[in-house]
Amino acid sequence: DIQMTQSPSSLSASVGDRVTITCRASQSIADSLNWYQQKPGKAPRLLIYSASSLQNGVPSRFSGGGSGTDFTLTINSLRPDDFAIYHCQQTHSPPFTFGPGTKVDI
Amino acid sequence: QVQLRESGPELVKASETLSLTCDVSGYSMTSGSYWVWIRQPPGKGLEWIGNIYHTGSTYYNPSLRGRVTISADTSKNQFSLNLNSAAAADTAVYYCAKEGAVAGNWVDPWGQGILVTVSS
Numbered sequence: 001d002i003q004m005t006q007s008p009s010s011l012s013a014s015v016g017d018r019v020t021i022t023c024r025a026s027q028s029i030a031d032s033l034n035w036y037q038q039k040p041g042k043a044p045r046l047l048i049y050s051a052s053s054l055q056n057g058v059p060s061r062f063s064g065g066g067s068g069t070d071f072t073l074t075i076n077s078l079r080p081d082d083f084a085i086y087h088c089q090q091t092h093s094p095p096f097t098f099g100p101g102t103k104v105d106i
Numbered sequence: 107q108v109q110l111r112e113s114g115p116e117l118v119k120a121s122e123t124l125s126l127t128c129d130v131s132g133y134s135m136t137s138g139s140y141w142v143w144i145r146q147p148p149g150k151g152l153e154w155i156g157n158i159y160h161t162g163s164t165y166y167n168p169s170l171r172g173r174v175t176i177s178a179d180t181s182k183n184q185f186s187l188n189l190n191s192a193a194a195a196d197t198a199v200y201y202c203a204k205e206g207a208v209a210g211n212w213v214d215p216w217g218q219g220i221l222v223t224v225s226s
Contacts, residue, residue, distance in 0.1 A: 001168070034212040043201055043216035044152065055214065087152055091210040095167040098152040 002026050002090050004099035012105055017078045021102045023071045023088035032092035033071045035064055038085045038101075047086075048073065078104075108133040110202050110217035118196075120226045124189040128202030128217060135160050135180045140205035142213060143176060143187045145198040153198075157205060158185055192224045 003026035013019050023033065031051040036044035046055045048064035051071055061076040075082055083106060088099040114126035128141070135141065142157040156166035158176045166174050170189070178185040189196060203216040 032210055036213075043203075043219050044213075045216075046212055046214040049212040049214075089152075089154075089213070091205075091212060094154075094165050094209075095156075095169070096154045096210075098154065100151045 001095055002029060002093055002097055004088055004090055004097050006086075006088060006099040006102050008102060009100065010103040010105065013078055014106065015078055015080060019075045019078055019082075019104060021073045021086055021088075021104075023066075023073070023099050025069045025071075025090055025092075028068045029090045029092035031067050032090055033064075033066070034089045034091060035062075035073045036087045036089065037082075038087060044087060075104075108204055108215055110204065110215065112200060112202050112217045112220040114220065114222070116220065116222055118192050118222060118224050120193055120224055122192055124187070124192045124196060124222055124224065126187045126200055126202070126220065126222070128185050128187075130183045130185070130204075133204070135178060135183050135185070138207045140207075140209065140211070141176075141178065141185045142203050142205050144201045144203060144213070144216075145196075146201070146219075147195075147198040155187065155189075155200075194224050194226065196222070197224045198222065 005024045007022045033051045035048040038044040052064045085101045085103045109131045111129045118124045140157045143155040158164045173190045175188040199219040201219045203213045205211045
């Protein structure tokens with residue numbers, strides 16, 4: 001299986017900050033990397049697919065980048081609604097594994 | 107738009123079979139796409155359990171060691187999860203969701219999730 005890691009595991013930030021989360025795959029996955037946002041008690045929500053494509057309806061302050069083994073999720077100008085857990089997922093080879101998540105809090 | 111909803115027993119006894127159903131609305135399963143089960147133990151990360159294509163072909167996470175079966179009833183526009191020999195470690199929120207029309211697509215949308223507790 002492809003192992004996914006994320007860093008940091010948690011971070012504290014303020015409204016208006018720029019935040020970057022890193023996701024690393026144990027082997028090359030090209031651009032088969034997705035990002036999800038999850039709020040307490042809710043299902044995850046797709047933010048970014050294929051490493052850098054913004055899902056319909058997702059604010060443009062979210063952006064994704066990277067390819068191969070190293071990927072980033074950047075949130076520009078953090079808003080109160082963005083405090084959540086962020087998960088990455090590889091869909092290069094099944095089983096389609098997730099990273100452990102990064103918690104963004106105030 | 108596509109909506110999914112999980113249903114089934116929220117309490118399962120250890121060693122018995124955990125069975126869940128996902129009702130799909132707003133999209134005909136026979137139109138294509140992969141359909142997936144994902145779970146999340148309390149306070150932990152997400153685990154991809156397996157998926158089924160509308161033709162019935164499946165892929166399961168090897169970590170579940172042959173305990174899992176995913177099936178579909180396209181006449182009812184639903185798909186199901188059976189997990190045999192349930193144990194406390196299977197306690198989790200179980201999500202059903204839609205993957206894309208092509209293998210390796212992203213997961214969207216998701217059902218609301220159902221918390222299943224396995225008790226001894």
